[in-house]
Amino acid sequence: MSLKFLVVDDSVTMRRIVANSLKNLGYDNIIEAVDGKDALAKLAADPAINFVITDWNMPVFTGLELTKSLRSDEKYAKIPILMVTTRGVKEDIIEALQAKVSNYIIKPFTPQVLKEKIDQILANVQ
Amino acid sequence: MKNLNMSQLFEKLNDVKSLFIYGQKIIPVLQSLVDFMQETVPLLENINHSIADSTSKIPRATDQINNVTNATELATTEILDLVDVISNNLSTIDNSLKDITEKEKIKSSVIEKLKALLPDNAEAMQLFQEYKDNDVTISQIEKLSEVFPKIQNDTYNITLSLQVQDITSQQLAAVNHLIESVQTKLASLIHDIDDTNLKEVQSSENYSTPEGATFDPNASYDKSGDRQDMIDEIIQSENQKASQDEIDKLFS
Numbered sequence: 001m002s003l004k005f006l007v008v009d010d011s012v013t014m015r016r017i018v019a020n021s022l023k024n025l026g027y028d029n030i031i032e033a034v035d036g037k038d039a040l041a042k043l044a045a046d047p048a049i050n051f052v053i054t055d056w057n058m059p060v061f062t063g064l065e066l067t068k069s070l071r072s073d074e075k076y077a078k079i080p081i082l083m084v085t086t087r088g089v090k091e092d093i094i095e096a097l098q099a100k101v102s103n104y105i106i107k108p109f110t111p112q113v114l115k116e117k118i119d120q121i122l123a124n125v126q
Numbered sequence: 127m128k129n130l131n132m133s134q135l136f137e138k139l140n141d142v143k144s145l146f147i148y149g150q151k152i153i154p155v156l157q158s159l160v161d162f163m164q165e166t167v168p169l170l171e172n173i174n175h176s177i178a179d180s181t182s183k184i185p186r187a188t189d190q191i192n193n194v195t196n197a198t199e200l201a202t203t204e205i206l207d208l209v210d211v212i213s214n215n216l217s218t219i220d221n222s223l224k225d226i227t228e229k230e231k232i233k234s235s236v237i238e239k240l241k242a243l244l245p246d247n248a249e250a251m252q253l254f255q256e257y258k259d260n261d262v263t264i265s266q267i268e269k270l271s272e273v274f275p276k277i278q279n280d281t282y283n284i285t286l287s288l289q290v291q292d293i294t295s296q297q298l299a300a301v302n303h304l305i306e307s308v309q310t311k312l313a314s315l316i317h318d319i320d321d322t323n324l325k326e327v328q329s330s331e332n333y334s335t336p337e338g339a340t341f342d343p344n345a346s347y348d349k350s351g352d353r354q355d356m357i358d359e360i361i362q363s364e365n366q367k368a369s370q371d372e373i374d375k376l377f378s
Contacts, residue, residue: 009292020282057296086293086296086346088353105357108290111282113354
């Protein structure tokens, strides 16, 4: 399965770190979005995107709103969504799971955790 | 009838007398209250002025915090750029060393072939041996090649550590939000004391908070992995619950 990642984060630092980590894991097909609204526009413009990695706390349209919006759209109902966020409170995690994120990573993350979660998601998809 | 009226009059006069006596007693108390009020008013004005002054400084504090966030983001981007340059340079050097290793292997092979062509030439054999004894290029390159992945890994770890910038920027945004809340409270306090000062404070509001900015006030730079373990446990437990619910639905 050829993967095209959409990395969504309002922090340019985090976008670069996630993108670098993906490249280190051998995934070169990566595009970036600055918030949830931008992510929706990028997804609409590029049907090849098949994996979303998103932050939660973003202006304009949060990662949770993006997840809910994607899950309510038949076209993206099953697209893998990996939440990478600083929010580590139990209620937040449950809220994210209820919104149907595929998995959840707390910042700061390690490349091992990123790989593990991507592999888990892909194993469930296949 | 006349006596009764006089008696009432004296009764009333006695009441008035009591009132005067009471007044004489209370006047010093009232005087001290007035004195106290006169002393307190400048103090209250002073407090009011201090609150107004502190409140007017708050926008500058939030501006400075925003400047810190912007500066650290810029610096982090510069570090990331440099790390990218170092990584690219390392890759270029690593590739060059691989090419040199291949060429050295070809050179060694050529020497061996030459040795095979001149087996009876003792002088040539001695020179070949001397060449071989001094040829340390491949072993040196191999040693360098072992170091390269370590340097690449270290530079990558620098990149990962820069996640701290995103986390601290959220912490600073939370502090900003707190300061702004304090300013709102102070402004309303000033409004209660003096309307004019509120206008002064509002006119000095030249700070800017990003529209719709969101942040996690609990963001922390914790590299222990404990929080990720806790999250994994919650996810597992919630998934198990969901699975059980599905099974229960099937049997109900």
